[in-house]
Amino acid sequence: MLSISSLSPPIFLPPTNTQQNPTLALLETCKSMDQLKQIHSQTIKTAQAINPIIQNSIIAFCCTHQTGDMLYARKLFDTIPQLNPFIWNTMLKGYSRIYCPKNGVLMYVEMLERDFKPDHYTFPFLMKGFTRDVALECGRELHGHVVKFGFDSNVFVQNALIHMYCLSGRIDMAHEIFDVNYARDVVTWNVMICGYNRVKKYDETIKLFGEMEKKGVLPSSVTFVSVLSACSKLKNLETGMRLHNYFKECKIEPNLILENAMIDMYASCGEMDVALGILKKMKKRDVISWTAVVTGFVNIGQVDLARKYFDNMPERDNVSWTAMIDGYLRLNRFKEVLALFREMQKAKIKPDGFTMVSILTACAHLGALELGEWINTYIEKNKVKNDVFVGNALIDMYFKCGNVEKAQRTYEQMPRMDKFTWTAMIVGFAINGLGEEALDMFSQMLNASVKPDEVTYTGVLCACAHTGKVDEGRKFFASMTTQHGIEPNVAHYGCMIDLLGRSGNLIEAHEFIKNMPMKPNSIIWGALLGACRVHKDKDMAEMAAKQILELEPNNGAVYVLLCNVYAACNKWENLREVRKMMMDRGIKKIPGCSLIEMNGVVHEFVAGDQSHPRSREVYSKLDEMREDLELAGYSPDTSEVFLDIGEEEKESALHQHSEKLAIAFGLISSGPRATLRIIKNLRMCVDCHRMAKLVSKVYDREVVVRDKTRFHHFRYGSCSCKDYW
DNA sequence: CTAGGGTTAG
Numbered sequence: 058m059l060s061i062s063s064l065s066p067p068i069f070l071p072p073t074n075t076q077q078n079p080t081l082a083l084l085e086t087c088k089s090m091d092q093l094k095q096i097h098s099q100t101i102k103t104a105q106a107i108n109p110i111i112q113n114s115i116i117a118f119c120c121t122h123q124t125g126d127m128l129y130a131r132k133l134f135d136t137i138p139q140l141n142p143f144i145w146n147t148m149l150k151g152y153s154r155i156y157c158p159k160n161g162v163l164m165y166v167e168m169l170e171r172d173f174k175p176d177h178y179t180f181p182f183l184m185k186g187f188t189r190d191v192a193l194e195c196g197r198e199l200h201g202h203v204v205k206f207g208f209d210s211n212v213f214v215q216n217a218l219i220h221m222y223c224l225s226g227r228i229d230m231a232h233e234i235f236d237v238n239y240a241r242d243v244v245t246w247n248v249m250i251c252g253y254n255r256v257k258k259y260d261e262t263i264k265l266f267g268e269m270e271k272k273g274v275l276p277s278s279v280t281f282v283s284v285l286s287a288c289s290k291l292k293n294l295e296t297g298m299r300l301h302n303y304f305k306e307c308k309i310e311p312n313l314i315l316e317n318a319m320i321d322m323y324a325s326c327g328e329m330d331v332a333l334g335i336l337k338k339m340k341k342r343d344v345i346s347w348t349a350v351v352t353g354f355v356n357i358g359q360v361d362l363a364r365k366y367f368d369n370m371p372e373r374d375n376v377s378w379t380a381m382i383d384g385y386l387r388l389n390r391f392k393e394v395l396a397l398f399r400e401m402q403k404a405k406i407k408p409d410g411f412t413m414v415s416i417l418t419a420c421a422h423l424g425a426l427e428l429g430e431w432i433n434t435y436i437e438k439n440k441v442k443n444d445v446f447v448g449n450a451l452i453d454m455y456f457k458c459g460n461v462e463k464a465q466r467t468y469e470q471m472p473r474m475d476k477f478t479w480t481a482m483i484v485g486f487a488i489n490g491l492g493e494e495a496l497d498m499f500s501q502m503l504n505a506s507v508k509p510d511e512v513t514y515t516g517v518l519c520a521c522a523h524t525g526k527v528d529e530g531r532k533f534f535a536s537m538t539t540q541h542g543i544e545p546n547v548a549h550y551g552c553m554i555d556l557l558g559r560s561g562n563l564i565e566a567h568e569f570i571k572n573m574p575m576k577p578n579s580i581i582w583g584a585l586l587g588a589c590r591v592h593k594d595k596d597m598a599e600m601a602a603k604q605i606l607e608l609e610p611n612n613g614a615v616y617v618l619l620c621n622v623y624a625a626c627n628k629w630e631n632l633r634e635v636r637k638m639m640m641d642r643g644i645k646k647i648p649g650c651s652l653i654e655m656n657g658v659v660h661e662f663v664a665g666d667q668s669h670p671r672s673r674e675v676y677s678k679l680d681e682m683r684e685d686l687e688l689a690g691y692s693p694d695t696s697e698v699f700l701d702i703g704e705e706e707k708e709s710a711l712h713q714h715s716e717k718l719a720i721a722f723g724l725i726s727s728g729p730r731a732t733l734r735i736i737k738n739l740r741m742c743v744d745c746h747r748m749a750k751l752v753s754k755v756y757d758r759e760v761v762v763r764d765k766t767r768f769h770h771f772r773y774g775s776c777s778c779k780d781y782w
Numbered sequence: 783c784t785a786g787g788g789t790t791a792g
Contacts, residue, residue, distance in 0.1 A: 110784080143784075146785065150786085185786090185787080215787095244787050247787085250789095280788085280789085283788080286790065315789080316790090317790045319790095346791080349790080351791085351792095352791065379792045380791075409792095412792085414792095
C-alpha cells in the first residue's frame with residue numbers, strides 16, 4: 058500500500074521572493090508581534106507554514122525586531138523538523154538582542170549536541186550579548202572552539218573574540234589575539250581601543266591610536282568617538298583638538314554620537330564656549346548632548362549655569378538628573394541635593410546606583426540618617442545594582458550619621474571590597490571614637506595586601522588622636538613614608554598636632570609645627586589652640602591665635618577659643634580685651650546650631666532659639682530636665698562661658714545651647730527609648746557634654762551627637778569619647 | 783542570493 062503522500066503531487070510551494078510571494082512581502086512590512094501572529098496564523102491556514110523560507114522569516118522577525126518575542130521564536134523553532142545553520146544563528150542573535158546570554162550559550166551547546174557545526178556567523182552573534190560574568194565563565198572554552206572550528210583567521214570572529222576578552226577584563230588575552238591576528242581591520246582596532254577605555258587605561262587608548270596612525274589604518278568615526286572619550290577622561294585638550302582637525306581632514310561625516318563625544322571632550326576640558334558652539338550647530342541633539350553640557354558646567358563649578366541648561370533640556374533621564382545632583386554635591390550644597398532628588402522622584406525618573414551614591418554622600422554630610430535608611434531600603438526593594446560604590450557610600454553614610462552597628466552590618470554584607478571600603482571603615486571607626494577597631498581594620502587591610510593611601514592614613518592618625526594613642530600615632534606617622542612612600546600632607550600634620558597637643562605634649566606639638574615642610578595653615582594652629590584650651594596654656598594659646606589671625610583676620614572661632622582659654626585660666630582682664638577687640642572689629646561668634654532629624658524632617662535649633670513652632674514646649678521640657686538632672690547630680694559648668702555677665706545669666710545662656718534645645722525637642726517628640734541623633738556645627742561644650750551623659754542615664758536614652766570633628770555616643774551615663782576630646 | 787563586528791553623557 059502506498060501512502061497518500063507518496064501519491065500526492067509534491068506540495069506546491071509558492072515563489073519565495075518578496076515580489077511574488079505576498080506573505081513574504083507582508084512580513085517585510087510587519088511592525089509588531091500582533092501583526093506577526095496574524096500573518097503566522099494565515100500561513101497555517103494556507104499551508105505555507107511549512108515553507109522553510111517563511112518559517113525562517115517569521116523566526117527572524119521574532120529574533121531581530123525591536124518588539125520581537127523570543128519565547129514565540131523558540132516555540133516555532135521547536136516545531137521545525139529540518140533545522141539549518143541559518144536558524145540556529147538567528148536564534149543566537151535573538152538571545153543576544155534581549156541580553157539573555159545564558160540562553161544563547163544553552164542554545165549553542167544544543168546546536169553542537171545536535172551535530173550542527175558553528176560557522177563564522179555563530180560566534181559574533183553568540184558573544185555579542187555576553188555579560189562580564191558569562192564572558193568570564195565561557196570565554197576560554199569558546200576561544201578553544203573558535204580555533205578548533207578553524208576561524209582563527211576570520212576577522213569577524215576574531216573581533217568578537219577580542220571584544221569578549223575585553224568584556225571579561227582580560228585585556229592581556231585580548232591584546233594577545235590582537236597582536237597575532239593577521240586579519241585586522243579598522244573594527245579590530247576599535248574593539249581593542251574600546252577595551253582600554255573599558256578598563257580605564259586611557260593613556261593606552263591614545264597610544265594605540267598613535268600606533269594605528271603609524272600603520273596607516275584609516276580611523277572610522279567610531280575610532281574618533283572612543284579616542285575623544287579617552288581625551289575627555291584625561292582632560293587632554295591638545296590631543297582632543299588634534300582629533301577634531303584630523304577627522305575634518307578625513308572627511309568623516311559627523312554624526313550625533315561623534316558630535317556628543319566632541320561636546321563631552323571640550324566640556325570636560327573646560328572649553329565650554331567651543332562645546333556650546335558645537336551644540337548650537339548640531340542638526341539633531343539628544344539627551345546625551347545636553348547632559349554633556351550640564352556636566353561641563355558642573356565640572357568648572359558653575360552649577361547655577363548648569364542648572365539653567367538642565368531646566369531647559371527637552372527631556373531628562375536619570376543620568377542628567379544625577380549629573381545635576383552631583384553638581385550641588387560637589388559644592389557642598391546638600392539641601393539642594395536633596396531638594397533636586399525629591400523633584401527627580403516627582404518626575405518619576407528612576408534613580409540608579411550613581412544617584413544613590415550622590416544622595417548617600419549628601420546624607421552623610423547632613424547626618425540625615427532617616428533618609429539614608431530610606432535609600433538603603435529603596436536599594437534593596439528596587440534591586441538597584443548594589444555594587445562596591447553603593448556599598449562604600451552606605452558604610453560612609455551610616456558612620457557619619459553615627460550608626461556604627463548598621464555600618465558594620467553593611468560592611469559584612471559587601472560582596473567585594475576595595476581600598477575605599479577599608480578606608481571608610483577606618484575613618485568611620487575613628488570618628489566614632491573606636492580607635493581599637495579602626496587600627497584593627499587597618500592591620501586587616503595590610504594583611505589583605507591592599508595598599509593604603511593618604512586618606513587611609515588620615516583615618517589611622519585620627520583614630521590615634523581621638524583615643525590618645527600617642528606612641529602608636531608617632532609610629533604610624535613614620536611608617537606611612539618609610540613603608541608606603543606616602544608623603545604626609547597638611548591633614549596628617551593636623552592629626553599629629555591634635556594627638557600631641559591633646560595628650561599634653563604642647564611643646565612637642567609646637568616643635569612639630571616648626572618642622573613641617575609646608576606652611577602651617579589655620580587648621581594646624583587651630584589644633585594647637587584647642588589643645589591649649591584643654592591644658593590651660595595661656596601663652597601658647599596667644600601665640601597660636603596670633604598665627605591664625607594673621608592668616609584669617611576674621612576667623613571668629615579663634616577669638617572664641619582664646620576667650621575660652623582665658624576663662625579657663627581665670628584671666629578675666631584678657632578676656633574682656635578680646636571681647637572688646639571682637640566688638641571693635643565687628644567679628645561675630647559663629648552661632649551654635651544643632652540639627653535633629655525627626656520622622657524624616659530636619660529640625661534646626663540655634664542657641665537661644667525661639668522660632669521653632671514647639672518652642673514653648675521645648676523650653677518647659679528644658680526646665681523639667683534641669684530639675685530631673687540636678688537630682689542626679691547635675692550642676693552647671695560655666696567655665697566655658699566667656700560672656701562678661703553674672704553667674705546666673707551665664708547659667709541661663711548655657712541652658713539655651715542649641716544641642717540642649719535639640720535634645721529637649723527630641724525627648725518630647727519621640728517614643729520612649731528612641732535614640733536621639735544630633736548634628737552640631739561646633740564643638741560640644743563641657744556643660745552640654747556633662748548634661749548629655751546624664752540624659753542618657755536618667756531618661757534611658759541613647760544620645761548621639763556629631764560635633765565639628767567627631768561623634769559622642771552617650772549611653773548609660775557615659776560617653777564613647779571617655780571624656781577625651 | 784536571506785544574517786555579521788566597533789562608539790557618546792553621571
